[in-house]
Amino acid sequence: MILYLSLWDNLCMMFLGMALFKWGFFSAKLSTRSYWLSLLGSYSIGLPLSAVGMFLMQQRLLDPAQYAQQWIIPALGYDVQRALAGIGHASLVILLYRSGVVPWLLKALANVGQMAFSNYILQTLCCTLFFNGYGLGYYGKLAYHQLYYVVAVVWIINLTFSAIWLQFYQFGPLEWA
Incomplete structure (x- = not known):
């Protein structure tokens, strides 16, 4: 259902x-x-x-x-x-x-959008490693407000990775596939 x-x-x-x-x-x-x-x-x-x-x-x-x-x-x-x-x-x-x-913010968001699939997989890896038992095992251990910190860190990772990657390549690594 x-x-x-x-x-x-x-x-x-x-x-x-x-x-x-x-x-x-x-x-x-x-x-x-x-x-x-x-x-x-x-x-x-x-x-x-x-x-x-x-x-x-x-x-x-x-x-x-x-x-x-x-x-x-x-x-x-x-x-x-x-x-x-x-x-x-x-x-x-x-x-x-x-x-x-805020042109810098829009450029950063455009970078993430240009690498949407790669960033989706990256944030999936980050969160599964953070929350699941084969990683740090934080599933169910954080208060609601603490989840916003996780979201902020994942966004910082995505923004940083996208900016660095797109300085050298036109597309994200998974977008080529």
Whole structure:
């Protein structure tokens, strides 16, 4: 059942991304006003829904019996939360790009995007070595807030690796394949 729901979840997000791409959303073809409206609209609905969903999930995790019986309730709005937050994040990045405020950050993100597959595998290796038993074995041992430190370190690794690699090569090592 979970695999079935996961398949539909992934397909719906891919279709949303394809529709946004076809409309020119990711190519910065829309007006600046459109991106501001999508940013404000997406964040004003998506972020409060995400906060409520996270609160409900944490409450259910504190009581495993209640979590096992009612796991679907906080997950019902998850797809909407994720889609809206993603559209808001993309709008923010496009607005930052258009403003030219932080060109170094946008260049760094472009490097990571240019090596997306290599960075995906790199972050998978980093996290499996950090969390799994054949590595450091930190799975289930960190508080929620400590996971943000892990995310920051993985991003620093990806940003650094991409910048260094792309000084010598046009594509990432796995993109050649």
